[in-house]
Amino acid sequence: MPEITLVQAVNDALKEEMRADDDVVVLGEDVGVNGGVFRCTADLVDEFGEERVIDTPLSESGIIGAAIGMALYGLKPVPEIQFADFIWPAFDQITSEMAKMRYRSGGQFTCPMVVRTPYGGGIRGGHYHSQSPEAYFTHTSGLTVVVPSDPYDAKGLLKAAIRSPDPVIFLEPKRIYRAPKQDVPADDDYVVEIGKAAVRREGTDFTITCYGAMVEVAMKACALAAEKGWEGEVLDLRTLVPLDEQALIASVTKTGRLVTLQEAPKFSGYSSELSAIVAEKAIDVLEAPIRRVAGFDVPFPFTLEHVYMPHAERVLKAVEDVMTF
Amino acid sequence: MSQDLLQVISESGKALKGKKPGLSADELVGMYRSMLQTRLLDERMINLQRQGRIGFYVPSTGEEAAQVGTAMAFEAQDWVYPSYRVPGLFLQRGVPIDKMVANCFGNEADLCLGRQMPVHYAFAEQHLVSISSPIGTHIIQAAGTAMAQKLKGDDGITAVMFGDGGTSSNDFHSGMNFAGVARAPCVFLCTNNQWAISVPQEKQTASETFAIKAAAYGMPGIRVDGNDVLAVYDATKKAAERARAGDGPTLLELLTYRRGPHSSSDDPTRYRGNQADSWMAKDPILRFRKYLENQDLWSEAQEAELQTELKAEINAAVKKGESAPQPSLETMFTDVFANVPPFLREQYEQLVRDEGTGHEPDPDAAFPL
Numbered sequence: 001m002p003e004i005t006l007v008q009a010v011n012d013a014l015k016e017e018m019r020a021d022d023d024v025v026v027l028g029e030d031v032g033v034n035g036g037v038f039r040c041t042a043d044l045v046d047e048f049g050e051e052r053v054i055d056t057p058l059s060e061s062g063i064i065g066a067a068i069g070m071a072l073y074g075l076k077p078v079p080e081i082q083f084a085d086f087i088w089p090a091f092d093q094i095t096s097e098m099a100k101m102r103y104r105s106g107g108q109f110t111c112p113m114v115v116r117t118p119y120g121g122g123i124r125g126g127h128y129h130s131q132s133p134e135a136y137f138t139h140t141s142g143l144t145v146v147v148p149s150d151p152y153d154a155k156g157l158l159k160a161a162i163r164s165p166d167p168v169i170f171l172e173p174k175r176i177y178r179a180p181k182q183d184v185p186a187d188d189d190y191v192v193e194i195g196k197a198a199v200r201r202e203g204t205d206f207t208i209t210c211y212g213a214m215v216e217v218a219m220k221a222c223a224l225a226a227e228k229g230w231e232g233e234v235l236d237l238r239t240l241v242p243l244d245e246q247a248l249i250a251s252v253t254k255t256g257r258l259v260t261l262q263e264a265p266k267f268s269g270y271s272s273e274l275s276a277i278v279a280e281k282a283i284d285v286l287e288a289p290i291r292r293v294a295g296f297d298v299p300f301p302f303t304l305e306h307v308y309m310p311h312a313e314r315v316l317k318a319v320e321d322v323m324t325f
Numbered sequence: 326m327s328q329d330l331l332q333v334i335s336e337s338g339k340a341l342k343g344k345k346p347g348l349s350a351d352e353l354v355g356m357y358r359s360m361l362q363t364r365l366l367d368e369r370m371i372n373l374q375r376q377g378r379i380g381f382y383v384p385s386t387g388e389e390a391a392q393v394g395t396a397m398a399f400e401a402q403d404w405v406y407p408s409y410r411v412p413g414l415f416l417q418r419g420v421p422i423d424k425m426v427a428n429c430f431g432n433e434a435d436l437c438l439g440r441q442m443p444v445h446y447a448f449a450e451q452h453l454v455s456i457s458s459p460i461g462t463h464i465i466q467a468a469g470t471a472m473a474q475k476l477k478g479d480d481g482i483t484a485v486m487f488g489d490g491g492t493s494s495n496d497f498h499s500g501m502n503f504a505g506v507a508r509a510p511c512v513f514l515c516t517n518n519q520w521a522i523s524v525p526q527e528k529q530t531a532s533e534t535f536a537i538k539a540a541a542y543g544m545p546g547i548r549v550d551g552n553d554v555l556a557v558y559d560a561t562k563k564a565a566e567r568a569r570a571g572d573g574p575t576l577l578e579l580l581t582y583r584r585g586p587h588s589s590s591d592d593p594t595r596y597r598g599n600q601a602d603s604w605m606a607k608d609p610i611l612r613f614r615k616y617l618e619n620q621d622l623w624s625e626a627q628e629a630e631l632q633t634e635l636k637a638e639i640n641a642a643v644k645k646g647e648s649a650p651q652p653s654l655e656t657m658f659t660d661v662f663a664n665v666p667p668f669l670r671e672q673y674e675q676l677v678r679d680e681g682t683g684h685e686p687d688p689d690a691a692f693p694l
């Protein structure tokens with residue numbers, strides 16, 4: 001198995017699916033000869049040509065709207081939004097159109113397509129190159145929302161997303177685009193099933209839920225907690241919608257304590273939903289109140305980014321809270 | 326695309342027949358000063374970025390005439406919505422250079438308190454509206470400001486700068502349409518530098534020019550040689566006068582070329598090779614300098630003196646910018662609302678309680694675009 005980065009994993013998944021299915025097309029800003037500003041679409045235009053790898057005019061609603069039209073007609077578009085922070089002009093197309101097409105037409109029209117977009121902080125990008133917008137999409141019925149945390153999953157989940165009959169928002173954690181490298185299968189049939197969480201570290205004392213670049217932070221926090229004699233379980237959700245509720249409840253039932261971790265702002269964040277589900281369905285197993293570690297409820301800052309981003313020591317503090325309650 | 330361009334001085338710096346700049350000798354030299362200052366500031370900032378001393382920069386090499394010529398045409402009471410690639414417009418409009426440098430360092434002297442990336446300036450005193458990264462959003466806002474100026478019966482008008490790529494945004498359409506319908510006193514300034522990162526202008530529009538888009542919105546559209554600072558000034562001045570007289574908006578296409586990378590994170594050899602494009606040799610600063618020399622307004626000695634002066638000024642600004650402390654932790658929580666609400670105060674207090682106030686930045690974090 002080749003050792004590759006998350007960027008290469010995305011690139012490989014696109015190449016394999018485009019080779020396997022002539023209906024798969026890529027469109028977006030700078031995705032052609034430039035290969036995407038992060039290189040995720042590198043070399044695609046050489047192999048598949050400008051008709052299937054389209055450098056579009058600078059318009060996100062245009063990119064998504066055109067992709068919807070293509071999907072309705074039978075293509076499988078994989079539009080790229082250059083940064084998740086620039087997805088808002090397409091919000092109407094995504095939430096009013098793409099998400100509701102199947103439902104509103106009684107299943108007559110569908111939009112199987114994958115909106116790929118890099119998201120998240122830690123790259124000194126200020127407000128508009130750092131945000132984590134997952135909650136806007138998980139709140140919209142009809143959208144599958146996927147967030148890989150390593151190259152293996154990025155490739156397998158993207159391939160699964162392209163084969164999905166439903167529209168998928170595929171959020172790529174750009175901070176870990178280039179590291180660490182990982183062995184990833186090269187065979188066409190390998191996919192990672194959508195809707196399944198992964199236990200990244202087994203533990204008996206507390207559970208940390210996380211996704212994307214925060215998985216690494218959760219692992220570090222557990223290493224610090226282990227020095228204090230507390231064994232944490234790290235649950236990488238991988239798919240936010242549909243949530244692997246069974247895995248969540250199972251882990252919390254085992255550990256009795258929950259710390260949620262996300263870099264998006266706290267208020268109305270995705271982790272609040274996790275907390276509510278656990279409170280509704282498993283409050284009797286909890287030995288301490290749930291603690292949410294998240295970004296602050298402020299716009300993403302530039303100079304003070306390193307303060308804004310959740311880090312292992314901050315997670316450890318929350319772990320201490322639930323362990324010493 | 327057709328080449329019918331408005332010009333005042335030739336490519337070799339000669340005054341074209343029958344064309345007068347309509348500016349005093351001092352004003353002409355002042356514009357030259359701003360253009361040179363822009364070039365030197367860009368060079369210095371790119372160097373600082375390469376050395377890791379600032380995080381990001383957007384150079385504008387070759388586009389100085391489009392920035393300074395436009396800025397010269399507006400009055401103090403006018404409002405300007407800039408783009409991220411127009412430092413010369415800020416300088417010509419009188420923004421202190423050390424304030425711009427402070428923004429690039431994101432320090433506590435930055436008027437934006439280090440909240441935005443470098444070059445996303447905001448200077449209310451000079452009516453230079455806060456720059457946003459999302460392309461095009463400000464174009465319709467400018468139309469709104471112009472509508473407000475008209476509503477209030479004020480003498481001021483509004484200008485907005487955007488790129489060839491920006492014309493593809495929804496808000497370009499909205500802005501042009503609103504201003505056209507309202508006959509708002511707005512000047513739309515499209516700097517066509519022929520590239521939007523890696524996307525050439527032919528992939529941005531099938532229109533013959535960007536200027537002709539104006540016709541669909543019921544306003545005049547004029548194509549100007551964007552490397553001819555006097556042509557830029559002349560066309561912008563006329564559009565501004567038209568707006569001020571109540572005759573409505575104008576679209577100007579300023580044709581120039583993005584000679585450098587899109588930003589400090591971009592590598593243009595990936596998409597335009599090392600081609601010695603004929604545009605690379607077209608230097609608006611050199612062209613204007615030759616003109617000034619031809620008019621006996623400029624000399625070798627004056628040039629040397631000005632270069633020394635401007636470099637010293639930039640050095641001083643950099644020294645000051647680099648030694649200023651980063652904004653305090655508290656500034657992360659202020660200005661979200663007019664007053665800090667209790668739940669944000671609590672987040673701030675918990676942060677200080679748990680982690681103190683000494684946070685060290687991550688040395689590995691670097692902007693990859």
Ligand SMILES: Cc1ncc(C[n+]2csc(CCOP(=O)(O)OP(=O)(O)O)c2C)c(N)n1
Pocket residue numbers: 029058060082086410458459460461487488489490491492518520521522583587
């Ligand atoms: C809505 C939005 N989409 C994408 C981007 C990423 N991006 C930044 S600059 C740019 C190209 C802009 O080109 P143009 O408008 O011609 O201005 P120039 O950079 O050439 O000055 C792109 C695609 C963005 N900032 N905003």
Ligand SMILES: [Mg+2]
Pocket residue numbers: 488489490516517518519520521522583
């Ligand atoms: Mg451009």
